[in-house]
Amino acid sequence: MRLFLAMVSVFFATVVFFCTAARAEPEVSAKAAVVMDLKTGQVLYTKEPSKRMYPASTTKILTALVVLQNVRLEDRVKASSKVVNTEGSAIWLKEGEELAVSDALYALLLNSANDVAEALAEKAGGSGEGFAEMMNRAAKACGATDSNFKNPHGLPDEGHYTTALDLAKITRVAMGNRFFREIVATKTKNITRTSQEDLSLLINTNKLLWRYEGAIGVKTGYTIEARQCLVAAAERNGRQLIAVLLGSEGGVWNEAAVLLDYGFSAYRLVELVKAGEVVGHFPVDKGVSLVEGKPSRSFWYNIPADKDPFLLPKWRLKIEPVAAPVAQGKYIGEVIFSNEQGEIGRVGMVAGNSVAKRSLWPVVSTVFIAACLAFLGLKILAAGVRSRRRRSLSFRRG
Known part of the structure; x- marks a missing residue:
């Protein structure tokens, strides 16, 4: 099967996230x-x-x-x-x-x-x-x-x-x-x-x-x-x-305290995706069903404390070619996170369910039945043609 890449863009927010703090950054004497x-x-x-x-x-x-x-x-x-x-x-x-x-x-x-x-x-x-x-x-x-x-x-x-x-x-x-x-x-x-x-x-x-x-x-x-x-x-x-x-x-002790206080108060940590939660369903070549995409781990990110928690960085899915059979837990792509400055991280995505390979028997049986019906139809048609010919000859002799 020829390899391909399917890129699916998904957005949590309509507002781009800017990595700027909610409060003024502290000044320290450290170089x-x-x-x-x-x-x-x-x-x-x-x-x-x-x-x-x-x-x-x-x-x-x-x-x-x-x-x-x-x-x-x-x-x-x-x-x-x-x-x-x-x-x-x-x-x-x-x-x-x-x-x-x-x-x-x-x-x-x-x-x-x-x-x-x-x-x-x-x-x-x-x-x-x-x-x-x-x-x-x-x-x-x-x-x-x-x-x-x-x-x-x-x-x-x-x-x-x-x-x-x-x-x-x-x-x-x-x-x-x-x-x-x-x-x-x-x-x-x-x-x-x-x-x-x-x-x-x-x-x-x-x-x-x-x-x-x-x-x-x-x-x-x-x-x-x-x-x-x-x-x-x-x-x-x-x-x-x-x-x-x-x-x-x-004053290194006071400056360290100031920096730590700043980090704790100016930002809050949010979970952008949670490990094991379904983020999409994707086609499987020759598979009997779609495959679920689940992040292999959670992805956490700090946002300014005064920002709405729903105004988050955007993310998109990069899906690798997936062909049946697919085992549950198999790597199938990545969740890629970015803000205005560029990529901020990525998390592997795995199959949330197993997908069996579609059997060839239904196709073969369908073709076989169609061929039999076609053959039977030709036999009936041929029999009808011969019957008409015999009636025609009998009419002429009479």
């Missing part, structure tokens, strides 16, 4: 900032989102993600001489000391321990350089295409940079890991050390966990070169947002 919806990945606020910046210790979000993807929590890390000589914040590991990877991750993300970051890098990547390669591969897999990481802790390096948008993308993926979410939402934690005299009580450096209602993480950062950096996340009324601030000169 770069982003607010992102954790569920959808939709960006709700930006300030220089693609500007390359030093991330300082927010780097450790990616460090933790790479470790979680490559190392078992019950494994142990061992402090080398390079580890114990790492500069900056630390829990002061001793050479040869071992930590469970799970405890090391708490020290990494709560106390922002650079020595632990180096130990985890050696465990996962064999060396700091090897781990940096893993970090960059993981970043690209998260959709962070304008970043480059040279170390696991975020100490200054000219080749070590990211953007507010890239860091939001990395954080969104990391927050999808249950253990990561558990760590970054923890205020204090006791870990097991070799000696009772060693620092074992960890206190999260993220002050928003105490100050901002609904805060659920994630990571702080500071160097002289990077200035104040913060990735914050919070939940309110079932919605979860990420706020990223890089290069702030002060």
